[in-house]
Amino acid sequence: MGATATLSDAGLVAEPGQETSCSVTVRNAGQVVDQFTIDVVGDASGWATAEPATINLMPGETGTVTVRFAPPRSSDVPAGVIPFGVRVFSSEDPAGSVVEEGTVELGAFTEVTAELVPSKVEGASKADFEVAVDNRGNRPVGVELSALDPEDELDFTLERDRAELAPGTAAFVRMRAKPRKRFLRGQPIRHRFQVFVLAEGSEPLKTEGTMVQRQLLPKWLLPALAALLVLLLALVTLWFTVLRPAVKSAAREAAQEQNQQIVKAAQDAGAGADQAQKKAEQAKQNSEQAMKAVGLTPPADNGGTAPPDASGGVPSRAANPANGTPTDFRVAADANIDSNVNRFAEFPYTMPDPGKTLVITDLILQNPRGDTGTLRLLRDSGGTKSVLLEVGLSNFRDLDHHWLQAWRFQPGEKIVLAVSCQNPGDRGHCTPSVSFSGRVE
Missing domain, CATH: 2.60.40.10 (Immunoglobulins)
Structure with a gap:
């Protein structure tokens, strides 16, 4: 040993x-x-x-x-x-x-810090901030958040008012500030406010922020309108002083030339008619003399008119048929949270009239809650699915697409909205949607 x-x-x-x-x-x-x-x-x-x-x-x-x-x-x-x-x-x-x-x-100790990111935001109708809370202690701690405007001129919306933090972790809570009164024109107004973070076992924390409220009308709008008005006045002056007289003179000359051509054509036509009438009378006299020479009596003049010749008409061309029936619809998703980024929940849309072709020219992607994950648009052709569009949910809130080459879905094919939801556990389901516009042929 x-x-x-x-x-x-x-x-x-x-x-x-x-x-x-x-x-x-x-x-x-x-x-x-x-x-x-x-x-x-x-x-x-x-x-x-x-x-x-x-x-x-x-x-x-x-x-x-x-x-x-x-x-x-x-x-x-x-x-x-x-x-x-x-x-x-x-x-x-x-x-x-x-x-x-x-x-x-x-033993345990509590140390919590808080920060408002960014500390100042400019906006006409709203300002978005993020409250970052760090737990630098060695035990789990729960925190409560609240916002206060000393002047009572702002309304606040917190994504959540409570968070649980493990040691060495941080929580990020989104917050939106909205002014209660707005103005079209004027100087910016600064609204100062405080965000309070109350942690268990420690003194309340306070962090300050500022919203700079701007006018609703963009600053460039009035100068642009003034420049447009000056341009319109210049165009009107140019029209009445230069272009309109020139157009009238050119039109007058063209009309006079056309009138001269018409008068000449009418004179030529009258001369031809006189010559033809003389030839017809001479032929009639020659015919009567020939009939008298053989002992026949010339027929009396018949004032009646010969029946008009029948002529075939050109069939009128029918109006072009309408190029399909306009349609629009919306497909919404309600996808459960899934840790597997390659697994998608599918929400198909089936044509009310499966015997017709669906043509999609415009669509709007909407993610109002700022969900996290992936959105796909699929073409389902008899069970065979192909990806038409794929986009990350965190990359947009509202996104428009307008196609130069429209999507065509033949009879029997379906549009499928597929969502893979990676929200944090406290955020809940992913609820994006897609609005489609087009026509049915």
Whole structure:
């Protein structure tokens, strides 16, 4: 047997940031002079030391080593009972090494910090902030959040008013501030407010923020309208002073030239008609003389008119049929939280009239609650599905798409909205939606 070890105190109590110690008595139980190495093993090894770390003992001789524990004031070392072992290693008889076990009961401390990110936001009708709360203590802590406007000019909406924080973790709570009164024009107004964070076992924390309220009308709108009015006045002046007289003169000249052409054509037509009438009368006289020469009586003039010749009509072209029936519809999702990012909940849309073709030209993606995950639009053709569009939910709140080349769904095909929801547990289901516009042919 190489060594024996005895702890002076197997149950120690320590506070974070302070030091405590105990002694271990080492006895050389072997038959030769031996060197023993003493160290601490277990969860407390990172902040425990043995002094001295090695001792030399004659056979049957004993020695005392002091073991010091200095737990840091950090969230990395949780409060509670932490087991440890003091190992005595024999150089001459490694098999005779021993480990003496004990525990350190580490006290708890609370340290919570809070910050408003960003501290100042500008907006005409709203301002979005995020409250960052860090638990730098060594025990779990619950916090409550509230906002206060000393001037009572803002309304606040917190994503949640309570959070549970494990040691060394942080919570981020979204907050929206809205002014109760708005204005179209004027100088910006600064609204200062405070956010209070109340943690269990500590003093309330306060962090301050500012919303800079701007006018509703954009600053560039009035200069743009003035520039547009000046341009319109310039165009009107140009029209009445230059373009309109030129257009009238050109139109007058064109009309006079056209009238001259019409008069000439009418004169030519009248001359031709006179010549044709003379030729017809001469032919009639020649015919009557020929009939009289052979003893026939010429027929009397018939004032009646010959029946009009029948002529075929050109069939009128029918109006083009309407290019489909306009339609619009919405597909909404309610997807459970799923840790598997490759698993999607599907929400299909089936045509009311399965015998017609659906043509999609516009769609609007909506994610009003700011869910986290992935959204896909699929084409289901007889059970064979293909991805038409894929987008991350955290990348948008409202997103418009207008297609130059429309999507066409043949009879029997379906539109499928697929969602993979990765919301935090306290956020609940993912509820994005898609609004479609197009026509049915």
